[in-house]
Amino acid sequence: MTSIEITPGQLTLDQLRQIRAGGVRLSLHASADAAIRRSAAVVQAAAAGDAPVYGVNTGFGKLASTRISKEDLATLQFNLIRSHSVGVGAPLAPGVVRLMLATKAASLARGFSGVRPEVVQCLLDVFNAGLVPYVPSQGSVGASGDLAPLSHMTLALLGEGEMLVDGERRPARQVLEAAGLVPLVLQAKEGLALINGTQTSTALALEGLLRFETVYASAVVSGSLSLDAARGSDGPFDPRIHEVRGQPGQIEVAAAYRQVLAGSEIRQSHRDGDDRVQDPYCLRCQPQVMGACLDQARYCAEVLLREANAVTDNPLVFAPEGEPAYMVSGGNFHAEPVALAADALACAIAEVGAIAERRIAMLIDAGVSRLPPFLTANAGLNSGFMIAHVTAAALASENKSLAHPASVDSLPTSANQEDHVSMATFGARRLGPMLDNTAHIIGIELLAAAQGIEFLRPLKSSATLEQAHALLRRDCPPMPSDHFLAPSISAAKDQVDAGAFAGLLTQVTGLRVLR
Template identity: 75%
Template structure:
């Protein structure tokens, strides 16, 4: 795959996330890379104090470093900032970190030499996964600790994750014929200043939730039929009047999923219920709103994956005069500008991951709500007063408890997600002796999405089992072709529950099918469906 700095698509990021995609840097990026590296080299050889080149970092920015110690400065930066704790980040997340960091540096505003980008890509293309502890970033001044661990592996001093085990980096690099990276001026800071970890974690959640959301649509439709609900609430005229795009699209999914159901036809004219419960008829409004949030998050994350987020930023041509022509060169000290030679370096705050934090928080609310309305559908199915199915979906209630406690599990998971959905972005603790006095918490905001997704997958697994059980009570009537395919898929692993038995393995098997995209593949056989969250 050709890595095009600033022009990566969501499909390309998803392919990188999946693995097996060797990356080749777009050769058109090379002139910009060389030009920005020349700016840094000139600053390193000059007399002016330039943050990130010949000064300390953070609160120590006023400390001047001699030219003889500039390489040591960058090495010490990586060593001292490799302070992460916790379990290592998964290979898909680290692959995205390597690729998006390479693409960001290759935009030619970070001042690194081509060898830095080449080493990132060599590690990625060899299938190597730096050992990166998952905890330790507050999402401002970049994802310093996790990116430092990633960089430390490139230097041959850290570790790689090999077959689930931690292996010394020098040994792994040597085995793959990759020379350890030796840092020059500013390169260490460019590698660890940025939002690539939080962005990778959020993208990881976006990609992981896609099949789960698709499963939620199919299982929700199956529940409509099991409860003999109406398809009237999915009439397109209703949703066009509101104009919310996610709602319109979700209603279209439900119309196509329910089309051709003999169960629906059997009660279309003789149903005495005026309206279905909200958990059935408001699915387009609820899940559609979640879809809109996820689509917005996808746009934000796509921009961030293509962004330059380190500091200071390098401009080979100074455009401060507004004419577009090169002006006097600048080498800022701290936040101020100092005129020197070799281009412009400007200190700013693109490392602050607030866009990622807010996007991840929106994703958390959407993920939690998909699970919350699914839990309500389970509660409806086991309540015979509402569903008009046998109590707790068992033929001999009392002797059998049926789905009584399976619903309790779903309720526990939905409640857990409510706590996890609390916005991380509203929290901030000052760091670096109050120099870095507002942070985003984006890395945690994105990292906490995975357990939420797993909770939703298990809620949906329980609903799928319950809805399929409900369908059994309506036989010999058949549902629509895609819903019957979903029912048959489940029954391949999980037989109907004629009486109480051990069903925890069935829940796990159904959840694995939800996670793995088996239901999503059924959904994608329907013609002319709108895409989920691929940005336009």
């Protein structure tokens, strides 16, 4: 099993990718211990003192002016977790919860949160045991931290919540004991530090980003296959066009299209004497649209990587070695950076699906594609891809609604104390359904484009696209006449999600969506 040593503040995207996938063990770099202990000592001193300190000996939110007696400080933290575990809805996917555990441990280990080393180690132990706390997906507004989902995660660490085992909910205490782990016992501020942060929003957004990587690359392949099936021109991919604009994603993805299309017999057959002056935008403008989406995804990756390494709880403890220590209340729990990044990524996901849907519409339109109507030889008796396109249109339309920015909404909470919130958690969570929709659209495009290529036989496409065609046909048979098409759409979508076409693109072009 691969081991990842976490150096607080230095998690990489590749490490987060491995953490999401599971099958790794986490440890903490020894250099983190001193800072963790110094900040914990500050909190312990505050708990022993008489001065009011938010999160240590006061109530929370609107109740911050309520003082709590010393003998009730531990109970205060337990009650916080119990009362805030109010999530609803389906559980978060195991990969998302793994990211939550790891990024919360990394954040606390930076030594600004005032928790003991035992708290960080508990998070790592639960991760390393392969345990997945049961965390309902709904109930956070993305400010004051992802309180409800992180509370459910923490409640499982305390042995009072639930774990997800083989898809079933199990009492956390039983699962911890079976793994040889002892439930965590909280001390002053530790409950607040565990739930006051953006780790759920960030984990959901990272899940969306890492899935987009695969869907995006698959769309470059499907778009190339559609171009060749429609006997489109490779002229619009000329590097000079893209260099004079200067957009980096556009330049890079145009090069990838050229490499994927290189050597096509189909293209060579109509290079001279083609009476179509210009291709439709859905073919001709692929570098411009997909390049902009690539730049957007890379921007989102920068924001989310910073957030995965960030300290986002409150109040924060500053205890530099050899200097006076102090605690400061702030608002790093506000997930606005994640919300805006998730909204930007949602637009990119929607656009990748939208232009792919237009290519499917183009392929079934004999007047534009110059292929048989609806990609079937006996149109009328057969409907071909007529309604498969309708499905793609429905999914593209759904994505347009889902792409509405979540970050522009805000509802005051906690009796107006928390009066502006980010809605980052929903903004990130909705990326999953959007990616499902887009992966289905790309699957339908692959089926349609492959059918179009078969009408041009015996001519062959490029070596790369012939590999993609063969890969698709391994699970999805041709449709010379109408047959039950839904299983093929599902199988093609599964191939997209599994990275079959993304791997081919990377192998041929070296394109990495996220660097």
